[in-house]
Amino acid sequence: MNERKEIEIGLSVLAENTEERGRRIQVEKGVMALNNQYAAANRQRLEAARVKTLNLLSSPGSGKTTLLSRTLQELAPHLQMAVIVGDLATDNDAQRLRVGGATAVQIQTGSLCHLEAAMVARALDALNLEALELLFIENVGNLVCPAAYDLGESAKVVLFSTTEGEDKPLKYPRVFKEADLVLLTKSDLAEVLGFDRRRALENLRLVAPQARVLEVSARSGAGMPDWYHYLFALLGRVMPQNAHGV
Numbered sequence: 001m002n003e004r005k006e007i008e009i010g011l012s013v014l015a016e017n018t019e020e021r022g023r024r025i026q027v028e029k030g031v032m033a034l035n036n037q038y039a040a041a042n043r044q045r046l047e048a049a050r051v052k053t054l055n056l057l058s059s060p061g062s063g064k065t066t067l068l069s070r071t072l073q074e075l076a077p078h079l080q081m082a083v084i085v086g087d088l089a090t091d092n093d094a095q096r097l098r099v100g101g102a103t104a105v106q107i108q109t110g111s112l113c114h115l116e117a118a119m120v121a122r123a124l125d126a127l128n129l130e131a132l133e134l135l136f137i138e139n140v141g142n143l144v145c146p147a148a149y150d151l152g153e154s155a156k157v158v159l160f161s162t163t164e165g166e167d168k169p170l171k172y173p174r175v176f177k178e179a180d181l182v183l184l185t186k187s188d189l190a191e192v193l194g195f196d197r198r199r200a201l202e203n204l205r206l207v208a209p210q211a212r213v214l215e216v217s218a219r220s221g222a223g224m225p226d227w228y229h230y231l232f233a234l235l236g237r238v239m240p241q242n243a244h245g246v
Contacts, residue, residue: 035149038117042124042152049129052234053137055151057175058159059168060141063185065093067159067218067227068136072102075228078240081134084123086115088140103127114145117152133235143168147175155180155234158211162190166200169207176208181230188217 046053056064072081082103085094094106105123107115120137127135137153139146158179160168163186169176176182182204190197197215204213214230216223225243232239 032148035117038121039150039152042117042121045124046129046135046152046154049132051129051132051135052155053135053151053153054234055137055139055146055153055156056159057139057143057146057156057179058141058161058185059143059164062141062159062161062164063218064138064141064159065096067183067185067216068138069097069100070218070221070224071136071227071231072097073100074224075231075243076101078243079134079231079235080132081136082127082132083136083138084115084120085138086119086140088113093138109140112145113140113142114149115139115151116149120151134231143172143175147172147178157181157183159183159185160200160204162186162193162195162200166196166203169200169203173207176204176211179208179211182208182211182213183227184213184215186217186219187215187222188220 056068058064068083072083075081082105083094083097084105084107085091085097086107086109087093088109088111091106091108094104097104105126107119107123109115109119115137129135137151139151156179158175158181160176160182162184184197184200189195201213204211212230214223214226216227218224225239228243229239
């Protein structure tokens with residue numbers, strides 16, 4: 001094959017690849033536009049019912065379910081709450097949350113590594129929104145895909161565990177840049193793990209200066225009152241003095 005022919009073939013392949021990338025970009029734009037339409041409808045529906053909604057994002061094993069389990073049990077006398085749980089398979093987390101009597105709706109995403117607003121819209125149909133004050137969305141454990149999808153939430157909460165290493169915000173900046181609140185979880189394990197708290201907070205501030213940061217341990221209860229104060233403030237209410245842990 002002569003040099004001219006090789007160049008022509010190379011240009012042809014480049015053109016095909018460019019065309020394919022263009023089609024893929026258009027499809028992605030269409031998917032996100034449709035998701036945003038559902039998200040806007042979800043937000044309007046939730047606001048009309050006066051329900052504040054938190055989208056909880058994290059990597060697997062950061063403690064989302066444990067945090068929610070304790071929160072739902074301890075604040076049950078004071079708030080009307082429910083959870084939408086996203087997982088690729090099984091309803092194990094939803095069952096754990098229902099043990100204490102909480103309302104939990106399971107979404108199984110199959111091969112999708114994130115929740116989408118249309119999925120949440122269907123889950124909302126299973127809830128009595130008029131009877132709720134606070135809705136938690138426990139997103140699929142993943143720090144990449146879920147960051148791109150608006151679900152119609154009032155705020156994004158990102159969990160960052162002491163077991164994950166201090167550089168997590170630097171590795172996954174987008175999800176932290178989207179966060180309204182970052183919960184540094186499993187704070188009771190920091191010392192035994194040799195977790196460098198100062199460095200972790202510096203990395204968070206570099207990536208997400210807009211986010212409020214709270215340090216909590218759902219196991220020991222450390223920092224949980226601060227988390228509860230945040231929830232009541234979101235609702236425009238003062239936390240009762242008889243709330244557990246105060």
